[in-house]
Amino acid sequence: MKKERVNISRREFLINTTTVGAGFTLGLYLPLSSSVARAAEQTTSAPTEVNAWVVIEPDDTVIIRIARSEMGQGTLTGLAQLVAEELECDWSRVKTEYPTPGQSLARDRIWGSFATGGSQGIRGSHQYVRKGAAVAREMLIEAAAESWGVPKGECSVSASVITHKPTGRTTTYGKVAAAAAEMIPPFEVELKDPKDWKIIGKPVKRLDTVDKLNGKQVFGTDLQLPGMLNAAIKACPVFGGKLATFDAAKARKMPGVRAVVSVEDNAVAVVADTWWQAKTALDALPVTWNKGPNAKLSSASIAKMLDEGLTAKKAFVGNKAGEAKKALKGAVKMVEATYAYPYQNHATMEPMNATALWSKDRCEVWCPTQNGEAALDATAKAAGLPASKCEVYKIHLGGGFGRRGAFHDFVTQAVAIAKQMPGTPIKLLWTREEDMQHGHYHPITKARMVGGLDDKGDLVGLHMRISGQSILAAVNPKWMQNGVDMFTFQGLLPDGDHAISYTVPNLLVEHAMRNPPVPPGFWRGVNINQNAVYMESFMDELAHAAGKDPLEFRRKLMTKHPKSLAVLNAVAEKAGWGKPAAKGVHRGLAVCKAFASHVAACAEVSVDDSGTLKIHRIVAATDPGHAVNPQQIEAQVEGSFVFGLSALLYGECTIKGGSVEQQNFHNYPSMLISEMPKVDVIVMPSGGFWGGIGEPTIAVAAPAVLNAIFAATGKRIREFPLKNADLRSA
Amino acid sequence: MAKLNINGKSVDVDVDASTPLLWVLREQLGLTGTKYSCGIGICGSCTVHIDGKAVRSCIIPLSSLSAKQQITTIEGLSTDGRHPLQQAWQELDVPQCGYCQPGMIMSAAALLKDKPNPSDADIDASVTNICRCGTYNRVRRGIHLAVDISKRGRS
Structure with missing residues (x-):
């Protein structure tokens, strides 16, 4: 046939x-x-x-x-x-x-x-x-x-x-x-x-290893096209600010420079034979900005905005069971705590870049992107052409972590520059400093947690109020439901891919949306990062307040969540929970369901007299339903801990004068090999469903370590990153 | 016009003397295996060898270099891609996105030249490259495996 x-x-x-x-x-x-x-x-x-x-x-x-x-x-x-x-x-x-x-x-x-x-x-x-x-x-x-x-x-x-x-x-x-x-x-x-x-x-x-070992792998930054020129760019460092003036006279005369152009309404770029020439000329270019309405925005003003949301009357409800507020009133013991989680940059090792070639009837872009179709949309829009007259060639990414999926600002800019130089391919590469200051940041939130225990030390009610930023409100309002950003409740929802792992008899989880004018974005793990820190740290607080073992306290709430319980039990058993650890070493637990996978971690840490933290080992378990490639799952779990622990230890973007204060890895550090714990990965696919791998375990690294720090020091850290905290024993 | 010795070959470079070695390699010589990431000598993505020592090429101006120095990039680490580290990296599937890996491998290669059987503490002290994907534990295993591969090769 x-x-x-x-x-x-x-x-x-x-x-x-x-x-x-x-x-x-x-x-x-x-x-x-x-x-x-x-x-x-x-x-x-x-x-x-x-x-x-x-x-x-x-x-x-x-x-x-x-x-x-x-x-x-x-x-x-x-x-x-x-x-x-x-x-x-x-x-x-x-x-x-x-x-x-x-x-x-x-x-x-x-x-x-x-x-x-x-x-x-x-x-x-x-x-x-x-x-x-x-x-x-x-x-x-x-x-x-x-x-x-x-x-x-x-x-x-x-x-x-x-x-x-x-x-x-x-x-x-x-x-x-x-x-x-x-x-x-x-x-x-x-x-x-x-x-x-x-x-x-x-x-x-x-299938993609060999070329990554000998320099042959072509990343976006490495692309070479015949006749290609290179562009360096500087956008207004203040969020929402615009380009006012620039004086191109001197820069134009510098070696290799071909053009100095404005880009959209908020940036200026230098185009030169080489990128280094472009960047050198850009550094010498006098530029003035119209800073706009956010020039006075600061971390303090943002914190104030979020604090108001913690107690505001109105909030969206993400999960409700029973009558939490009533149950709390009748509780024998109340536990209260407020947590805060900062802005963080994706900091992909490969800075943002794209190469564009524009002519009046066709536009082509070569770029690292997490979403080729979205890159094509951005290309067409910036080119002023129908998508059918445009094309995007995807290149393996030098890191994505969410930065290169929903946002193609770098494509828009590259096309905007190329449009001013028809027929010439333009490779735009951001400096690290540009990348640090023009991110789409991990959203900022705070959470007020109130839990009530009865006379047996059992949890009778839990009220969690999140205050802070919605990613969807800024990025894709169409995905919101009646103004509610359900993504905000990842890991806390009644059911689904991001269901809470506990049955709390009286539960209220709310979100008071407060959106500071700092662009938020999807950041590997998205909202489970802070939600798991809040929930799993507080579960530990409740267990200690009840005088109970944190594992036993959790188990009692997890009888209706057998798959989450199974991963928690697996890490507890492998880590030797309840048995003595090495001298000075203390353990902490965390469990979560995220992206449809069930994950848990047990961290082992020590803190010396000077307050220096050492993370010795993390035992991690994942039940992704089906495990397509167990060795790659292990690699992802290990990698997710580097991302999650870098965030816990160092990740913080602070705001001053409407700009991100951090510029580069000297003041936005990432953890190094010397800080990396041993990671024991348990892959335990139970079949019957397909869970994600790249992100879920990121959520349990930080709270497991935090709970272990508490076990070691008696100190409960509720604001991050840890570089700002004094870990000497309480 | 400056003369350099790159991967065993003498090359002429006609570019401003303040240009960092990284950009000489990438933009004058087309050796793009060496990566730009921070530009301030911290992250190590631009690591190359000068006379066998690992250096951050993004902060070394051309003016400070001479034709007598042997500069080695990832492209010149081995002729056949079979340096013990490259073999070990392949066996363990070390890279994830791979962007930092040329620098990571060059740092590890300089360490092995200096200390053919490094301890974990030696690795911690010498391999200070940033990897955001989080390949550190496989990097460590890879260095130890490369030692074994070198021993096998010699026996």
């Missing part, structure tokens, strides 16, 4: 992706897989697109298309595992490539969402990518069966080799791919039972 060919041909795809508007071919410079460049040379034996997800070369190399972005989290390999599993191809011959957002647009979003955030890469696309692969497999088998004139049911496949069982005849995917592409896709395919998985669940090596 043959189908009418509706897909764009592979050949056409190649031509489109290797030709740019200015009419010259950039094939050699494109950051696409080498297979594309090679295929462009092989006109006679071009690879075949079997379907949107699977391209097969005559030599049996399988190229798997990955719509989500690789930024270190391993999704590229994980998604390829999902496809390879159903495709029954030879894993050792698998390569990957990114389809472009422009092609996605032209093909009615055949690859689904490009968004790479919210720990969604695998769990948000496992169904359709596996289905796409299964469809391709059936088409390949059918092509082989047809060529042999045998019933398809007599054929089997393994590792890209199709066998006609009765005769033992074999062929390979590479040989039948062209014929397979002409087959009508099966209407329905059955996905494998997880017990039959051979590639999913295995600790296979990443």
Whole structure:
């Protein structure tokens, strides 16, 4: 059976992706897989697109298309595992490539969402990518069966080799791919039972390692295009401020400088032969700003705004069970505490950058992005062209952490500059200082926690009032529900991916939205970072107030949350909770459900007489339902602790005069290898659901350490980061 | 015009003498494996070797360099990508995003030159590169594994 060919041909795809508007071919410079460049040379034996997800070369190399972005989290390999599993191809011959957002647009979003955030890469696309692969497999088998004139049911496949069982005849995917592409896709395919998985669940090596070891991996900052110029930029350091004046006379005469241009209404850029020349000239450029309405904004004024929200009459309700306020009135013992969590910068190692080439009828952008489609939207908008006349080429990210998903300010700027220099590719690279001061920061909040215990020391009521910033209000108000930002309640909700891990008889969780004019953003872990600190620290406070063991106190509230309880028990057992630790070492626990995964941690710390903290070990458990690549899960858990503990120890952006005070890693430090604890990772997939990996465990690192600090010192730290705290014993 | 010795080759560079080595490598010589991240000598993404010692190339002006110094970048660490650290890194899948890894590997390589069998304390003292993805524990294991690989190679 043959189908009418509706897909764009592979050949056409190649031509489109290797030709740019200015009419010259950039094939050699494109950051696409080498297979594309090679295929462009092989006109006679071009690879075949079997379907949107699977391209097969005559030599049996399988190229798997990955719509989500690789930024270190391993999704590229994980998604390829999902496809390879159903495709029954030879894993050792698998390569990957990114389809472009422009092609996605032209093909009615055949690859689904490009968004790479919210720990969604695998769990948000496992169904359709596996289905796409299964469809391709059936088409390949059918092509082989047809060529042999045998019933398809007599054929089997393994590792890209199709066998006609009765005769033992074999062929390979590479040989039948062209014929397979002409087959009508099966209407329905059955996905494998997880017990039959051979590639999913295995600790296979990443597909993107080798080039990262020898300098060959091209990041956005490394891109080279013929005739390309480089741009450095400075935007008004005050949030909401505008560019007033600049005097380009001197800068224009400096070596290599080609242009000094204003960018939108709030920035100025220097374009030069090299970036260093551009940056040097920009540093010498006299600029004045209209600071605008936020010139007096400070950390103190923001704190005041949040403090008011802690006791304000009105607040949104995120979770309510029973009558918390009434129960608290009847409690034998009350515990109260107020916590605060600061602004933090993503600080990706690769600063923001994008390369743009604009002409009056086409605009192309090369950039590291967590969302190719959003980058295309930003490109089209800035270019003043329809999206169909624009294209975005994705490049592996030098870190994302949420900074490069919802925000493409760097793309908008690059296009705005390129638009002033038609036909010339412009690579815009931010300095670290620009990156630090023009972030979309981890939102600032405070929380007032009030808990009540009865005469047995059991928790009878809990009232949690969060006051502070909503990400959605600033970024995507359409996702709000009647003005409520439900994301604010991550880890605290009655049910779902971010359900609270406890059953509290009388519970009230509220959010008084207070939005200071500092742009907030999704920041790896998003709102579970502070919510888990608040909830898990306070659970510890309650347990101690009740004179109970923090593990036993939690367990009693978790009988209806067996999967969360299981991860908590797992870390407690492995860490030896209840048994003596090494001399001077103390333990702390935390548990959370986030991004549909159940996670827990037990931290072991010591604090010496001078107040110096050492984190010795963290035992972490994750139940993500299905574990696609256990060794990458381990890497993500370890990595999430570096991110979470860097935030706990050092992460703080303070505001003065409407600007972020921090400029670089000297005053926005990140933890180093010398501070890194041993991490014991327990991966315990219980099956039946798909949970996220990149973010959930970040939430339990900080509270587990904080609770261990309390065990060590008797000090309860409620404001962060710890660099500001005196940890000497109380 | 300045003369430099990069990865065993003599090269001529015609650029302002105040230009940092990092940007000479990246923009004059096309050696983009060495990364820009902080520009103030803290994060270590720009780490290269000068006469075998690890340095932060973002704060070393061209004017301070001479043709007598042997400068090695990630591209010149090995001819075949099989330096023991590169093998170990591959075996353990050390990189995540990978942006800091050339600098991380160059720091580790200088350490191994100095101390062929470093202790954890030696690693803590010498490898001061920032990795935001959080590869530290695999970096540590990778350095120890590279020691084993070197020993195997010699036996």
